[in-house]
Amino acid sequence: MxxxxxxxxxxxxxxxxxxxxxxxxxxxxxxxxxxxxxxxxxxxxxxxxxxxxxxxxxxxxxxxxxxxxxxxxxxxxxxxxxxxxxxxxxxxxxxxxxxxxxxxxxxxxxxxxxxxxxxxxxxxxxxxxxxxxxxxxxxxxxxxxxxxxxxxxxxxxxxxxxxxxxxxxxxxxxxxxxxxxxxxxxxxxxxxxxxxxxxxxxxxxxxxxxxxxxxxxxxxxINSAILGALENVLLSSHESMAHTLLRALTAGTLWNVKSNFPAAHQAHILNTVVATLSRCLDIDAGVLIPKLRQEENCHLTPPFVDGVEDETMKDLFVDEMGEGEVPNPKKNGKATKMDNDVSDLLPEAGNELREAVALLTAQQTSLEIIVNMCCSDDPSDDEWEESSSSDESELGPDGLCDGVSSLMSPLCLSAEVHEALINHHIPQKVLKKTEFPRPEAIDVCHQNLEWKSIIKRLERVQTRALTCLHSILSTMDLESLGGEAALQEAAQHLSSLVFGRSELPNNAEFLEAVTSALRSLLQTIASKRIPQCMTPQQLISLSETASRCDVVSVRVNAVAILGITGSMLSKEKGSTETIQMIGSALLLIATKDTDLVVNGEALDALFDVFADGDEAEMAAKNIQLLPALKTLQPVFKAKIRKEGRDLPICG
The missing domain is CATH 1.25.10.10 (Leucine-rich Repeat Variant)
Incomplete structure (x- = not known):
C-alpha cells in the first residue's frame, strides 16, 4: 500500500x-x-x-x-x-x-x-x-x-x-x-x-x-461524482452508531483523496472532516454502553439471558481481535459453530451490542485519522510504524540509527490542519479519551459473556488516544496546547494513568502509548522550563517496569524520560541525590539491556544528564560515572561489532 x-x-x-x-x-x-x-x-x-x-x-x-x-x-x-x-x-x-x-x-x-x-x-x-x-x-x-x-x-x-x-x-x-x-x-x-x-x-x-x-x-x-457521494455520506444525519462509524470511515477516505478536491473547496472539506471526527469523539462510550445494556436487557427473552454462556452466542460476538465493521450474525457460517447453530433464531436485541462495537470502532478510527493528519507527507522524514506494539519489538541492529533518531523525529502539521484541530477542540477531546474506561461500563460488560469483548475495545480506544496525544504534543506549540497550566494538568493526568494504581500496568500496548505521550509532554515541558511533575520514586518505578517489557520502544521511552528529567534536575540546587539515582539507573540499562538501541539511548541520556551543572558534577563523582563509562566503552564497541557490523554510521 x-x-x-x-x-x-x-x-x-x-x-x-x-x-x-x-x-x-x-x-x-x-x-x-x-x-x-x-x-x-x-x-x-x-x-x-x-x-x-x-x-x-x-x-x-x-x-x-x-x-x-x-x-x-x-x-x-x-x-x-x-x-x-x-x-x-x-x-x-x-x-x-x-x-x-x-x-x-x-x-x-x-x-x-x-x-x-x-x-x-x-x-x-x-x-x-x-x-x-x-x-x-x-x-x-x-x-x-x-x-x-x-x-x-x-x-x-x-x-x-x-x-x-x-x-x-x-x-x-x-x-x-x-x-x-x-x-x-x-x-x-x-x-x-x-x-x-x-x-x-x-x-x-x-x-x-x-x-x-x-x-x-x-x-x-476519483471524479466529482465520487467526491460528491463521499461528501453526501459525511453530511448525512442518521444518528445510529453504525452511521457514526460510516461517517468516520468516510472522513478517512476524504482525507486520503483530499488532493482531488479543487483548491477552493479543500478548506471546507478539511473542516467538515475534522468536525465529523470531533462529533464522534464527543460521544461518551462510558455512558452509552450501560444504556445500551439496559435496553438489551429489556429486549432479551430466554434463553438469551445474562449468565447463560451459550457457545453459539459466544462465537457470534466474542471478537477480541477484530477491528473492522459491526458484527452481523449470518446463516452461512461466518460466525457460528458447526453445532447448536441458532443464528437464524437470534432476536433483534443483538443490535445494542453492534451499536457499541460500531461506536468504539468509529472512535478508534477517528483517533487514527487524527494521528495521520499529524504526520509529515515528506518521504524523506525518518519514519516508524506504530500500528501495533509488536512492530517496535522487532527493531534490531539493522535499525539502530533509524530506530533511535526516528523516535525523536518531529512531525509536521500544516497551518490549515492545525487551525481545524484547534477550532474543533481536538487536543482537549483526545486528552479526555486517554482516561481509563468508566467503571460502570466495565462492570456491565463483565456481567454478560457476549459483552466482555467490549472491554478490550474500550482499552484500545484509550491506547489510540494516547498515541494521538503523543502526535499532537509533537506538532503543536505551547499556546495551542492551552498554555503552561494545561501542560502541567496533562502531565499530572498522564502520571496518574501510570502511577494511579497499586501496580504499574504491564500491558505492552498501553505502556508503549502512555510512555510515548509522557515522553513528548516532558520534552515540551523541559523546553519551556516548566517544573517537572514526576517524583524520583515514580521515575525509577517506571524504569524498572519498562525494563521487563519486550517492546523496544517502551524501554527507549522510559530511558528518554529519565534523561529528560535528569537533565532538568541537573540545573536545580539540592538535586544531587536524585541525579545519582537516575544516573545509576541509566548506567545499569546501558550495561545490561539486551538491545543495542536501548543501550545507545541510555548513553545519550547519560551525556544529557551529566553535561553540565554543579549538582550533576557532584552526582557523577559519587556514582563514579567516568570509570564506569570507561569500563563500558569496550563492551559497547564489542556489542556493536557483534550485532551491527553492517550498521550505517549515524550522523
Missing amino acids: GKTKTTKFKRPQFNTVGLPANAVKGESVEDYDEESCPAAELLDNLQSPSADVRELACASISRVVQQSQTISGFLQRDAVRRLGPMLLDSSVAVRETATGALRNLSACGGQEVCDDMVKHDIMTPLTALLRECCSGLDSCATSMEKKNTGNPVERVANEAVNLLWNLCESNTQALSIFNKAGLLDVVVQCLEKYPHNVELAVSAAHCLHIVTEDNPELLCS
Missing part, C-alpha cells in the same frame, strides 16, 4: 469481524484431528448438482476454516480454485456462502492465504461477481427491502466487498487489479446504500478507506 508514515496508523490488516477471537489467534474451537478434517468431502460436495448441497458445503467450509490449523488441508486440496467458480454459481445462496467461505479463509489464513488467492486468480470471478451485484442493486428496491428484511443481492455484495477489502489490504497485485478493473465505482455504489443498508455501506467504507491510502494510481479515477 505504499510507504508507512511517521506514527501513522494502518487499517487492520485483515477483516476478522464476525469471526471468533480464537479463530484469529490460531486456537481450535473444537478438538482437531488432521485425519478428521472434512476438507476433501466438503470440496467434493461443491460439484454436487444440488444447490442445497453446494450451499451447505460452502457454509461448512466457512465454519471449519475458522480453526486456522485446518486451512492448510483446504489449500493442499486446491480450495481456492474450486471455490472460485462458486462465486458465479446459478444459486444466489451458494454465491453468498461461497464468498463468505473465501472471506473467512482470507481473514483466518492471513497474508499467505491472500497471496495464494490472488495467485489462483480469485480476483477474476470476484470482479465479475461485484459487477453483477452492482447491476442488481438498484433493481432490488422491493417492498421486502423497504421492510428491512434485506435482499440477497445486497447480502452477496456485502460478502464480496469484505473479501475484496481483505485482499486489497494484503496483496499489492489485488490492489493493482482493483485500480485497473474500475472497481471503485462498484464499491462507491455499495456505499450509497447507507440510507437503508448501513451494514453494506460500512463494509464499502472500510474498503474505500483501505484502497485510497497511499494509492496515487487510484486518485486519477
Whole structure:
C-alpha cells in the first residue's frame, strides 16, 4: 500500500469481524484431528448438482476454516480454485456462502492465504461477481427491502466487498487489479446504500478507506461524482452508531483523496472532516454502553439471558481481535459453530451490542485519522510504524540509527490542519479519551459473556488516544496546547494513568502509548522550563517496569524520560541525590539491556544528564560515572561489532 508514515496508523490488516477471537489467534474451537478434517468431502460436495448441497458445503467450509490449523488441508486440496467458480454459481445462496467461505479463509489464513488467492486468480470471478451485484442493486428496491428484511443481492455484495477489502489490504497485485478493473465505482455504489443498508455501506467504507491510502494510481479515477457521494455520506444525519462509524470511515477516505478536491473547496472539506471526527469523539462510550445494556436487557427473552454462556452466542460476538465493521450474525457460517447453530433464531436485541462495537470502532478510527493528519507527507522524514506494539519489538541492529533518531523525529502539521484541530477542540477531546474506561461500563460488560469483548475495545480506544496525544504534543506549540497550566494538568493526568494504581500496568500496548505521550509532554515541558511533575520514586518505578517489557520502544521511552528529567534536575540546587539515582539507573540499562538501541539511548541520556551543572558534577563523582563509562566503552564497541557490523554510521 505504499510507504508507512511517521506514527501513522494502518487499517487492520485483515477483516476478522464476525469471526471468533480464537479463530484469529490460531486456537481450535473444537478438538482437531488432521485425519478428521472434512476438507476433501466438503470440496467434493461443491460439484454436487444440488444447490442445497453446494450451499451447505460452502457454509461448512466457512465454519471449519475458522480453526486456522485446518486451512492448510483446504489449500493442499486446491480450495481456492474450486471455490472460485462458486462465486458465479446459478444459486444466489451458494454465491453468498461461497464468498463468505473465501472471506473467512482470507481473514483466518492471513497474508499467505491472500497471496495464494490472488495467485489462483480469485480476483477474476470476484470482479465479475461485484459487477453483477452492482447491476442488481438498484433493481432490488422491493417492498421486502423497504421492510428491512434485506435482499440477497445486497447480502452477496456485502460478502464480496469484505473479501475484496481483505485482499486489497494484503496483496499489492489485488490492489493493482482493483485500480485497473474500475472497481471503485462498484464499491462507491455499495456505499450509497447507507440510507437503508448501513451494514453494506460500512463494509464499502472500510474498503474505500483501505484502497485510497497511499494509492496515487487510484486518485486519477476519483471524479466529482465520487467526491460528491463521499461528501453526501459525511453530511448525512442518521444518528445510529453504525452511521457514526460510516461517517468516520468516510472522513478517512476524504482525507486520503483530499488532493482531488479543487483548491477552493479543500478548506471546507478539511473542516467538515475534522468536525465529523470531533462529533464522534464527543460521544461518551462510558455512558452509552450501560444504556445500551439496559435496553438489551429489556429486549432479551430466554434463553438469551445474562449468565447463560451459550457457545453459539459466544462465537457470534466474542471478537477480541477484530477491528473492522459491526458484527452481523449470518446463516452461512461466518460466525457460528458447526453445532447448536441458532443464528437464524437470534432476536433483534443483538443490535445494542453492534451499536457499541460500531461506536468504539468509529472512535478508534477517528483517533487514527487524527494521528495521520499529524504526520509529515515528506518521504524523506525518518519514519516508524506504530500500528501495533509488536512492530517496535522487532527493531534490531539493522535499525539502530533509524530506530533511535526516528523516535525523536518531529512531525509536521500544516497551518490549515492545525487551525481545524484547534477550532474543533481536538487536543482537549483526545486528552479526555486517554482516561481509563468508566467503571460502570466495565462492570456491565463483565456481567454478560457476549459483552466482555467490549472491554478490550474500550482499552484500545484509550491506547489510540494516547498515541494521538503523543502526535499532537509533537506538532503543536505551547499556546495551542492551552498554555503552561494545561501542560502541567496533562502531565499530572498522564502520571496518574501510570502511577494511579497499586501496580504499574504491564500491558505492552498501553505502556508503549502512555510512555510515548509522557515522553513528548516532558520534552515540551523541559523546553519551556516548566517544573517537572514526576517524583524520583515514580521515575525509577517506571524504569524498572519498562525494563521487563519486550517492546523496544517502551524501554527507549522510559530511558528518554529519565534523561529528560535528569537533565532538568541537573540545573536545580539540592538535586544531587536524585541525579545519582537516575544516573545509576541509566548506567545499569546501558550495561545490561539486551538491545543495542536501548543501550545507545541510555548513553545519550547519560551525556544529557551529566553535561553540565554543579549538582550533576557532584552526582557523577559519587556514582563514579567516568570509570564506569570507561569500563563500558569496550563492551559497547564489542556489542556493536557483534550485532551491527553492517550498521550505517549515524550522523
